[in-house]
Amino acid sequence: MAGDERKRKRWSRDVTEHSNALDLEEDVFLKDDPNAVAKSLKASAETSSRRKSSPFRSAMSTLTFYLNRAGKNLPAERKAMLEAAKNELRELYGRPRR
Numbered sequence: 001m002a003g004d005e006r007k008r009k010r011w012s013r014d015v016t017e018h019s020n021a022l023d024l025e026e027d028v029f030l031k032d033d034p035n036a037v038a039k040s041l042k043a044s045a046e047t048s049s050r051r052k053s054s055p056f057r058s059a060m061s062t063l064t065f066y067l068n069r070a071g072k073n074l075p076a077e078r079k080a081m082l083e084a085a086k087n088e089l090r091e092l093y094g095r096p097r098r
Contacts (some may be wrong), residue, residue: 010097022062030064034081037063038088056093063089 022044031037045055087097
C-alpha cells in the first residue's frame with residue numbers, strides 16, 4: 001500500500017486523536033463501561049472552548065463519528081457497548097433514550 005493511500009485510510013483516526021472540537025480523554029473509546037464513556041465525553045464537551053455547537057451535540061457527534069468510522073472493525077460486543085454509551089449520554093443530558 002502506498003504512503004498516500006495509507007494516509008487516506010487513517011484520516012478518521014487522525015480526526016479522533018486530534019479533534020479541533022473536543023480534547024478527549026486518552027483511550028475514552030476503550031473503556032468497558034458505557035456510563036464512563038458518556039461521562040468522559042460530557043466532561044470534554046462541557047470544558048471545550050472550541051466546540052461549535054451545544055455540549056450534547058458535540059459529545060454525541062464525536063461518539064457517532066467514532067462508531068461510523070471504527071464500527072466496521074469493532075467486535076459486536078464493543079460496538080454494542082458504544083451504542084449503549086449513546087443512551088447514557090442522552091440520559092446525562094436529560095434527553096429521551098432510544
